[in-house]
Each structure stands twice: as structure tokens, then as C-alpha cells.
Amino acid sequence: MKLQALFVLIVFLTTPLIWRVPVFWKANCMAGITFLVLSFIAPLSLLLMLLVAISQWLIWQFDFFQSGRIGYKITCILPLLPLVFYKTEAGVQHWLIPLGLSFYSFRQVHVAFEVYKGQIQKPSLASYFQYLLFLPVMLIGPIHRMPEFKRSLRRMKWNANYFSEGLERILYGFVKIKFLGNFLCSLEIPQIAHQTNHFWLRLYLEVVAFTGNAYFQFAGFSDLAIGSGLLWGIKVMENFNAPFMATNMQEFWQRWHISLSSWCRDYVFYPLLALGRNRWFALICAMLVLALWHEISFRYIVWGIIQGLLILLTVTSRKKLPALSVFINQHPAGRWIGRLWVFHLFSFSCIIIGSEGISSLSENFKNLFF
């Protein structure tokens, strides 16, 4: 929280500078500020990011691996190596995860994949650095895309509405993190839960508080990133779109952490679907990658598979029980039942994440249901 607040403060203080420099220098200026901040706060992270980015650029530029498209494939895999190394348990036990690694690695894979597909041209080193070194999204995302970023850069001009909207988003972000997340969901609801005599109710309130806290923290940090981006005149993609208003799990994952779920759809689901022609296999793999992005551990593997199975259940029930699907999606009462169903399904699946091991997991479920 303190680091993201510091980033917001730096963006706010440097906003006059960004708007004073000539248009040509704005992007370089933003990247320069990010470079300076990271070199003081997280030099290892900066070094790792630049090393991978330069290696990718060299492979694109000089085509070291001239046999077919192997070079492009290497550029897609290269950013994932430090991520896998640091996220495995061995890595976590010995070293701190470099700042923002999960986010910039996926951004680097996105660019490599788009270059591989021929959707975007090989970026120059300067424009690649401008994209990667964007302070508002460095710490907690979103995983914004390069074409949108470049479009935003091209259209960049002073707009007072952007500025006020940015300040408003930052305020909403702080309310979500500080009041709704840290205070209400982390302190007040658990306190009420501890005061109750009913064991089941206590566990239920704790589960609801855990889910609420996760949502408000993450959505709040996304608001800070989007708001800071707007201060600098860059529109960053939305990361949450009222996820608990979704009436089924498929819709929920189109509204929760949109930048990550769309990344998994574009770079895991579609390629695997094209390769194997098996929709369900591709779906489970995409949800597994989404889960493992958070942490490489057994509990996240189980959680990812369950999320995939829940989407599969949604799609199957839509085909097998069309009347129920129509009721859930079109009737006002049905929509609210669907929303409650989604909220509880997601909340209870989060018990898996909150449990340390299989014994703790089975104990939590036993306490809740039996």
C-alpha cells in the first residue's frame, strides 16, 4: 500500500513536468521517471526486466535463430523463466520476488506473442521501454496492452476532464483499500464474526470478509493505477467491472481481473484451442495458468481446476437446462439468485486459497458444512 501510494504521489508531483515537455519527449520522460524510481526502489526488478527486454529485442532484430520461427518462440518463453523461478516454492523461500515481476513478465509475453502472430511490428527498443516502464501499472497491474498504450500516447493531449477523473479514481481507490478493504472487511466484519456464538455463522462471515477484502484491495489498487495513468494522460484498461453483478461464473471471469483473464484467453485458451480443437482442455489449461500466475502451489492448482470446472458447468447447464438459463439471465429475481450463487461459489472456492494444506482445507470445509 505504502509503495503504491508513493507511486501515486510521484505521478502527481511529476504531472506538471509531463505536460510541460514537448510532445515528442513525453513518453521518454515518463519512462525516465519510472527508470529513476525503480533504480532506487527495486534495482533487481529493473535489471531483470531490462535484461529480458533487451534479449527479446536482440532476437527480433538480428534473428539469431534463423531456422523457422524458433527465435520468436524463445522470446515468448524467455520472460516466463524468471517468473517460474521466483514463484516456485524454492525461489520464494530464498529470495524476495522482484517488484511487479508477474505483471511485466506477462506484458513481455504479450508483446512477443503479438510480434510472433504478426499482429504488431517488432517494436524499437525505445518504444518497448516506453511501454514497459510505465510507473502507474508497475506494481499491481493491470496488464495493459501495447497497441492501446501506443494509441493513447499518440492521442495524448491535455484534457482537464482526464485530470479530474484521474483524481476521482485515486480517491475511490483509497476508499476501497483503506475503508472498505482494510477497515470494514479486515477488521470490522471479522470482529463481528468473533462475537457471534454460532460457529457456522462465524466461519461464513470470515469467508465473506476474505472475498470482500480481496475484491476491494485489488479493485482499489487498479483504481489507483488507472487514476495515476489518467493524470499523465494515458488511459489504462479497466480491470474490474462489478464482478459480483455477474449471474454466472463465465460472466464473472469476464468481469474479475479482466486484464489477466483476457491475457489467458488470448495467449493460452485460443492457441490451445487452435492446436488441440478441444475446448474443455483449453479452458482448464487457461484457468490453471490464471491460478498459477498468483502462486505456483498445490492449492492454486486445485483452485484453478475448480474455476475451470465451474465455467464448464455453466456452459453445460446452459445447453442442458435452457429454461433455467433463461430464468437466471432474464428474470429480475433470477438475476439476483444468479448473483448470490456466483458470489457464494467464488467465496467458498477461495477457502482453498486461504488453507495452508490439505488437512487445513478439509477441516475448513468440515467446519462449514457438517
Next chain:
Amino acid sequence: MYSWLLKYFRKPVANLLIFIWYLLLIILVLFASDFQAGRFHYLQW
């Protein structure tokens, strides 16, 4: 938020409402930030 208020209220009313709204949010943030280690420090609750 401000543009939304302008749809339903005249400009001076919208200005007042947005001022109250932002003030309320800032107070909420400060209130929540004050709560540390089980008690409110500046409020001394």
C-alpha cells in the same frame, strides 16, 4: 460523478453535492487510516 450530477441538478447544486461527496470520502479514508492496532490513535477511541 460530476457529469452524472449535472444531468439531474443545476450547476451550483451539483457543485455543492460533489464537494460533500468528496469530503465524505476523504473523511472515510482518514477515519480508516487512523485505526491501528485495535484503536483509533488521533480520535483516541
